[in-house]
Amino acid sequence: xxxxENYVRSLINETIDKGITRVSYDQxxxxxxxxxxxxxxxxxxxxxxxxxxxxxxxxxxxxxxxHLHFSPWEKLLFNPVHLFRFPTPENVxxxxxxxxxxxxxKPLTLSIPIMIAAMSFGGALSKSAKIALAKGASMAGTxxxxxxxxxxxxxxxxxxxxxxxxxxxxxxxxxxKYNRLDAxxxxxxxxxxxxxxxxxxxxxxxxxxxxxxxxxxGEDAVIxxxxxxxxxxxxxxxxxxxxxxxxxxxxxxxxxxxxxxxxELEIALEAEVDFVTVDGAEGGTHGGAPTLQDDMGLPTLFxxxxxxxxxxxxxxxxxxxxxxxxxxxxPGQILKAMALGADAxxxxxxxxxxxxxxxxxxxxxxxxxxxxxxxxxKMTDTLDIDKGARSLSRYLNACVKEMELVAISMGRxxxxxxxxxxxxxxxxxxSKATGVKLGYISDExxxxxxxxxxxxxxxxxxxxxxxxxxxxxxx
Amino acid sequence: xxQKELLNTLxxxxxxxxxxxxxxxxxxxxxxxxxxxxxxxxxxxxxDVAVEEHSASRQLGTIKQMCVSMNQKITNLEESLKNS
Numbered sequence: 001x002x003x004x005e006n007y008v009r010s011l012i013n014e015t016i017d018k019g020i021t022r023v024s025y026d027q028x029x030x031x032x033x034x035x036x037x038x039x040x041x042x043x044x045x046x047x048x049x050x051x052x053x054x055x056x057x058x059x060x061x062x063x064x065x066x067h068l069h070f071s072p073w074e075k076l077l078f079n080p081v082h083l084f085r086f087p088t089p090e091n092v093x094x095x096x097x098x099x100x101x102x103x104x105x106k107p108l109t110l111s112i113p114i115m116i117a118a119m120s121f122g123g124a125l126s127k128s129a130k131i132a133l134a135k136g137a138s139m140a141g142t143x144x145x146x147x148x149x150x151x152x153x154x155x156x157x158x159x160x161x162x163x164x165x166x167x168x169x170x171x172x173x174x175x176x177k178y179n180r181l182d183a184x185x186x187x188x189x190x191x192x193x194x195x196x197x198x199x200x201x202x203x204x205x206x207x208x209x210x211x212x213x214x215x216x217x218g219e220d221a222v223i224x225x226x227x228x229x230x231x232x233x234x235x236x237x238x239x240x241x242x243x244x245x246x247x248x249x250x251x252x253x254x255x256x257x258x259x260x261x262x263x264e265l266e267i268a269l270e271a272e273v274d275f276v277t278v279d280g281a282e283g284g285t286h287g288g289a290p291t292l293q294d295d296m297g298l299p300t301l302f303x304x305x306x307x308x309x310x311x312x313x314x315x316x317x318x319x320x321x322x323x324x325x326x327x328x329x330x331p332g333q334i335l336k337a338m339a340l341g342a343d344a345x346x347x348x349x350x351x352x353x354x355x356x357x358x359x360x361x362x363x364x365x366x367x368x369x370x371x372x373x374x375x376x377x378k379m380t381d382t383l384d385i386d387k388g389a390r391s392l393s394r395y396l397n398a399c400v401k402e403m404e405l406v407a408i409s410m411g412r413x414x415x416x417x418x419x420x421x422x423x424x425x426x427x428x429x430x431s432k433a434t435g436v437k438l439g440y441i442s443d444e445x446x447x448x449x450x451x452x453x454x455x456x457x458x459x460x461x462x463x464x465x466x467x468x469x470x471x472x473x474x475x
Numbered sequence: 476x477x478q479k480e481l482l483n484t485l486x487x488x489x490x491x492x493x494x495x496x497x498x499x500x501x502x503x504x505x506x507x508x509x510x511x512x513x514x515x516x517x518x519x520x521x522x523d524v525a526v527e528e529h530s531a532s533r534q535l536g537t538i539k540q541m542c543v544s545m546n547q548k549i550t551n552l553e554e555s556l557k558n559s
Contacts, residue, residue, distance in 0.1 A: 093507060097537035099544070107544075111530070111537040139527070141534040390523060397526045400533070 049290055061287030063370060064349050065192045065327065066294045070281050071301035073333045075426045076436060080409040087411050094404040095414035098344050100183060100321045101250025101274035108161060108183045108250050110344065111141025112400045113415055114334060116392075117284075117325055117348030118165055118187070118254070120147030122209035123200055123221065124286030125352075126380035127154060129373035132355055134158035135385065136392030140400075145346065148187055148223055150212040151177040165254070166243065168197075169223045171213045175246060183249050183275075186239065188227055189256035191283020191300070191326040193292045198223040204376050233267050240271040250274035252323070256296075257281070257303030262310045269314055275321035277346070278303040282327025284349040286374060300326035301340070305434040308341025317341070331402040339418045340434065354395035355388040428453070482556060489549045496542035499535045506532035 023033045039047055045067060052060040081087060088094070100108040116137045121130045124147060135158045137144040143161035146152070150171035156162055164172050164181035168188070178184055189195040200221040205213075213221055230236050243251045252275035253268045261278070268276050280300025285293070298306075304324045311317040324342035328334050329350045337345050352373055360369035362382055371377035400415075407415055410422045424439035425431040431438040432450070441449050476484070506528045513525035 093503060093532070093536060095536055095540060096533050097540045099540075102544075109537055109541055111533040140530050141537060390526075393530065394523070394526050397529050401529070 059289035059291075062290045062293060063285070063287050063374070065284035065288070066282055066290075068282075068294055069327070070299035071327065071333075072427065072430060073301060073330075073336055075430055076336050076339075076423050077426065077439060078332075078335070078339075078406055078410060079422055079424055081411045085411040088408040088413055090408065092413055094407050094412070095416070096400055096404065098416055100252075100323070100344065103319070104244070104250050104274055105248030106182070106250075108143065108163075110143060110161065112396060113338060113344040114140075114396055114399060115142050115163070115323070115344060115346050116144035116351050117346035118145040118147040118163075118185070118190070119286065119348055119352070120149035120165075121152050121155065121212060122149060122205070122375050123147065123198070123223075124375065125373055126375050126377060126383070127152065127208060128380060128383045128385050129352070129355065129388070130155045131158045132383065132385045132388035133351060133392065134162070135389035136351075136355065136396070137161070139389060139393035140396040142396065143182065145185065146172065146181075148172075150214060151180060152212045156180060166227075166239075167223070168225070168227050169213070169221060170228050171221075173228075178243065179247055181247070181249060184243050184247065184251045185254045185275075185277060186227065186236075186243075186252065186273075187254045188230075189279070190254070190285065191256050191279035191281055191297050192285035193288045194256045194258075194296050195225050196289075196292055197225045198288075206375075209375070233270075236267065237271040240273055244272070244274075250321075252276055252321075254279060256283070257298040257300070257307075257326070258296075259298060261298060261303060261306050265307060265310050269316060269320065273320065275323055275343075276307065277323040277325060278307050280304075280324070280326030283325060284327070300324060300328065300337070302433065304337050304340045304342050309435070311341070318343070331399040332406070334399065335403045335406055335415070335418060336423065338415060339420055339423050340436075341420075343416070350395075351392060355392045356383075357395070358387060358391050359384060428456070478556060478559075482553060485549050485553050485556075489546055489553075492542045492546050492549070496539050496546070499538040499542065503532045503535035503539065506535060 023031060026032070028034060042050065049060050049062065096112050098110050098113045100110070116133050119125050121127060130152060131154050134144045134155050138158065138160040143163050144159050145163045146155065146165055148165050148167035148169050148171070151164065161182045163183040163185055164178060165185050165187040166173055166178060172178055202218055202220050205215065205221060210217070215221060230239060240251055251273060253273050254277035255264055257278045257280050265276060280303045281297030282300050303326070304322065307322050308317060311320060311322065321343040322341055323344050323346060324337045325346035325348070328337060328345050328347055334345050352370070356369045356372050359372060363369050363371050363379055367378060371379045372383045373380065403415055407418060410418065412418055420436050423436045425434065425436040426439050428438055430436065437443060437446060438449065510525050510529040510532060513521050513528060516522070
């Protein structure tokens with residue numbers, strides 16, 4: 001044993017010595033070390049994706065969405081109370097329920113404000129993963145979402161509350177399917193992919209997939225950039241009214257949030273949707289082009305604050321519900337989203353991770369944990385549905401319990417009571433943008449602070465050249 | 476069904492819903508207590524039961540809220556009937 005140890009030590013020593021010598025003496029241009037600054041310059045993720053593009057010649061389908069953190073959640077903090085307002089006594093239960101579509105014939109009442117995001121069977125997840133998500137959600141008293149798919153009987157049976165997407169592929173868009181849903185979400189886009197078209201090639205379509213999507217043999221599954229049948233605003237308004245009349249369940253709109261948010265919401269309100277799902281730029285996907293994920297959309301935090309402000313201005317705040325989604329992982333982020341105006345949230349990536357958490361030992365180190373759950377994964381057959389459902393249920397329970405603890409500390413008796421005034425901000429620009437008070441200074445000093453530092457916040461005012469009508473930068 | 480009979484029926488529904496609301500609230504508190512007790516055990520199966528109890532407590536809380544909403548609708552209906 002000692003002999004082997006000495007041999008290994010000597011081998012390591014020799015290798016490192018040679019490595020250091022080569023790095024020291026080789027010209028930089030042919031030095032192996034050039035990989036370090038080059039990788040740092042390009043970024044490890046960009047480098048690998050660059051290589052993938054060069055190898056495959058097509059957009060690379062990166063799973064689970066952007067790795068960039070656009071929303072500065074860490075710059076918002078909750079305000080506990082002690083005397084000014086008393087914390088909630090611990091024997092008082094915190095109301096965690098939320099109702100979507102209060103004014104509909106069949107409102108959707110959830111026991112917790114966290115739902116499972118739209119992740120389609122086939123396009124994204126395996127049948128067993130979808131069933132496990134539905135079971136886990138039902139155990140926690142919440143809803144799951146079909147994603148852009150047809151109606152899968154097993155998912156419908158496992159989900160006590162099922163939100164279905166009226167989708168751009170057209171697979172849920174017939175009365176015999178959407179009449180069996182507890183809410184309908186008209187899917188016009190998603191945070192990770194905008195409104196871009198998507199195609200699942202026939203080689204990735206199995207018999208069960210074809211059955212749920214009602215595809216013929218040899219047919220690709222295509223998600224169009226536009227919803228079939230909706231070519232102008234009036235078409236959309238008519239569609240919403242038709243679905244509301246026919247079903248009586250809440251009918252909402254899902255969009256990828258963008259700087260045009262208010263213009264999109266204006267039309268949604270004209271159509272009298274019951275809820276709007278705003279999917280921020282951090283939204284996940286089973287696989288999408290990195291450019292769509294990293295370079296397009298509006299961060300979730302600002303999507304929520306802007307949507308809430310718009311609804312307040314239009315006097316529909318809390319009447320038309322806001323469902324927030326996109327990169328929400330921690331209970332803190334979820335509660336902050338609610339404080340900014342969201343009635344409920346969807347979680348996708350976090351739900352899948354919770355689902356496989358106990359079972360990831362089955363895959364690593366030779367396969368990623370996602371191979372248990374994605375439709376084309378190599379190990380989907382080994383996923384234990386009930387175990388996964390229990391993991392998800394425990395995760396949801398723990399998240400909501402943590403949110404309840406924060407609510408108690410802020411003297412609230414319902415999660416839906418948590419508001420902007422329960423937050424403070426650590427960034428003046430964030431304060432200005434969201435209306436959350438700046439934590440650096442007292443409530444009374446806010447006006448003085450912002451008036452004294454007005455030059456930093458003066459709005460951009462483009463000078464319009466009167467004759468040409470073109471816009472130029474201020475001098 | 477004449478108006479008086481309709482009002483009586485609504486009143487009956489309202490009182491029964493109030494009973495359900497009270498029962499759901501009580502059961503929710505009991506389930507929450509069970510969760511608090513069970514969560515203290517260092518045993519995986521008991522912890523799973525605790526999580527189920529907690530979830531049941533929340534769902535009973537939700538039933539209570541649904542009852543409150545239903546009673547509100549019944550009150551509105553009664554008022555509009557009386558005014559008609």
